[in-house]
Amino acid sequence: MAKQTVKDLDVKGKRVIVRVDFNVPLKDGVITNDNRIQAALPTINYLTENGAKVILMSHLGKIDHKDPEKCEAGKKKNNMAPVAARLAELVPGKVTFVPETRGEVLEKAVADMNEGDIVLIQNTRYEKGESKNDPELAEYWAKLGDLFVSDAFGSVHRAHASTVGIATHLPSACGFLVQKEIENLSAAIDNPKRPLVAILGGAKVSDKIAVIENLLTIADKVIIGGGMA
Known part of the structure; x- marks a missing residue:
């Protein structure tokens, strides 16, 4: 990236x-x-x-x-x-x-x-x-x-x-x-070590729907907590 x-x-x-x-x-x-x-x-x-x-x-x-x-x-x-x-x-x-x-x-x-x-x-x-x-x-x-x-x-x-x-x-x-954040995210998404687990939190669900949908195609597990849950 x-x-x-x-x-x-x-x-x-x-x-x-x-x-x-x-x-x-x-x-x-x-x-x-x-x-x-x-x-x-x-x-x-x-x-x-x-x-x-x-x-x-x-x-x-x-x-x-x-x-x-x-x-x-x-x-x-x-x-x-x-x-x-x-x-x-x-x-x-x-x-x-x-x-x-x-x-x-x-x-x-x-x-x-x-x-x-x-x-x-x-x-x-x-x-x-x-x-x-x-x-x-x-x-x-x-x-x-x-x-x-x-x-x-x-x-x-x-x-x-x-x-x-x-x-x-x-x-x-x-x-x-x-x-630094772009490089870290790129490494995790483009060439992840398996199993890849994505953990998301926060209150603004609308901001993150597209992110979740994308991660579902990449991650082995998606864990949602905080206000989003």
């Missing part, structure tokens, strides 16, 4: 938008597990070390745009500021957090970047059009960068503006985390 990776891109001096998965657990504004931030470091560090200007985007939690009160509460609860603070502790370069998803403040922060700098944008789900893959939003975000790197393995199956929309406007590649 050959895919273009970040190493296939000429990143020096380029603004590289990276869709990461920083959907970390928070309690009272404190990160209780930073594994997802740690998992993105190889891609982030590779880009900064090779002279890229790195623009990070991620969702965090859920935000109900249908109810104004719930929307504001969701934004307050799922602010990316604690993530930016933790990221700054883990990388050697400069990290700038932009508490907005569009506008002059964001555009200036990107324009002022030097090679090796990192800008982390506010929670993509602050935007109502994110989960709808709004074309105007995707085009706006894409104009902030020159290249796009997909490294949010937990979100690549979702057709959102920050995962799919941006990629339709910019040269794109996989980050190291997504590359």
